[in-house]
Amino acid sequence: MLRVHDLTRRFGRLTALDRVSFEVAEATIHGLIGPNGSGKTTFFNLATGFLQPNAGKVFWGDREVTGLAPHHISRLGIARTFQNTSNFANLTLRDNLVVASRNRVQTSVLHRMLHLGSARSEEADHGRTADAILERFGIGHLAHTIAADLPGGTQKILGVAIALATGPRLLMLDEPLAGLNPAEKVQLMDILRSIRAEGLTLLLIEHDMKAIMQACDRITVLSYGTLLAEGSPAEISRDPATIKAYLGTEAA
Numbered sequence: 001m002l003r004v005h006d007l008t009r010r011f012g013r014l015t016a017l018d019r020v021s022f023e024v025a026e027a028t029i030h031g032l033i034g035p036n037g038s039g040k041t042t043f044f045n046l047a048t049g050f051l052q053p054n055a056g057k058v059f060w061g062d063r064e065v066t067g068l069a070p071h072h073i074s075r076l077g078i079a080r081t082f083q084n085t086s087n088f089a090n091l092t093l094r095d096n097l098v099v100a101s102r103n104r105v106q107t108s109v110l111h112r113m114l115h116l117g118s119a120r121s122e123e124a125d126h127g128r129t130a131d132a133i134l135e136r137f138g139i140g141h142l143a144h145t146i147a148a149d150l151p152g153g154t155q156k157i158l159g160v161a162i163a164l165a166t167g168p169r170l171l172m173l174d175e176p177l178a179g180l181n182p183a184e185k186v187q188l189m190d191i192l193r194s195i196r197a198e199g200l201t202l203l204l205i206e207h208d209m210k211a212i213m214q215a216c217d218r219i220t221v222l223s224y225g226t227l228l229a230e231g232s233p234a235e236i237s238r239d240p241a242t243i244k245a246y247l248g249t250e251a252a
């Protein structure tokens with residue numbers, strides 16, 4: 001569903017991403033791994049319109065979306081989280097999710113026309129969506145807490161919940177497990193697997209190799225901006241180039 005062809009991005013003399021091509025298949029969890037600075041976040045920024053490529057193309061289904069603005073790409077059904085920043089409006093968890101739900105992709109103009117005059121029930125729908133997601137992420141008891149007052153790990157979980165509340169078809173998560181405690185990690189990975197089971201697609205940047213190997217259907221490995229390997233977790237975990245560049249030092 002998301003496909004990139006020869007995607008290239010330079011920063012001055014550094015080529016952060018060098019002719020990278022791969023495809024994320026629908027209803028899979030696809031891992032994007034590689035050493036620090038290998039171009040993973042740059043890939044996310046290019047695919048979601050936060051950066052423009054120097055060369056190459058991005059396709060969403062049959063449609064070329066190269067260079068579209070972030071808000072345009074998100075309206076097509078791609079949601080993402082950011083590696084370091086969690087920037088929440090000064091709202092409760094529940095209200096953050098209600099706002100995200102109001103931005104749902106599915107609430108099309110047609111949808112609104114069919115529900116003419118039922119703005120109140122639409123608002124109730126957003127409330128129900130928010131409550132369901134709070135429960136699903138195990139943060140229902142925090143519904144009325146101001147998001148900025150949460151501990152870091154819970155803020156990261158909320159970031160994923162907010163992305164999901166926008167009703168995407170593809171969820172791109174940049175190191176969602178960083179800063180979570182072991183119990184939170186297990187819980188979030190269970191949630192991600194259940195999201196995939198419902199037909200959503202996930203593209204996951206993550207350094208936690210245990211989680212990656214357990215959850216992913218397919219893994220793409222970057223090294224110095226180039227595509228080093230791609231395959232199933234079993235294939236990647238015994239790929240000599242990947243072990244040399246990454247697994248040997250970080251996870252073996």
Ligand SMILES: Nc1ncnc2c1ncn2[C@@H]1O[C@H](COP(=O)(O)OP(=O)(O)OP(=O)(O)O)[C@@H](O)[C@H]1O
Nearest residue numbers: 011014016034035036037038039040041042043083
């Ligand atoms: N806006 C920018 N300006 C200049 N250089 C950048 C910019 N963004 C990224 N880079 C450089 O591009 C390279 C790839 O960075 P990127 O953030 O994509 O790596 P990453 O794989 O996400 O690493 P990490 O695992 O540490 O998050 C790095 O050398 C980085 O310093």
Ligand SMILES: [Mg+2]
Nearest residue numbers: 040041042083
């Ligand atoms: Mg990164």
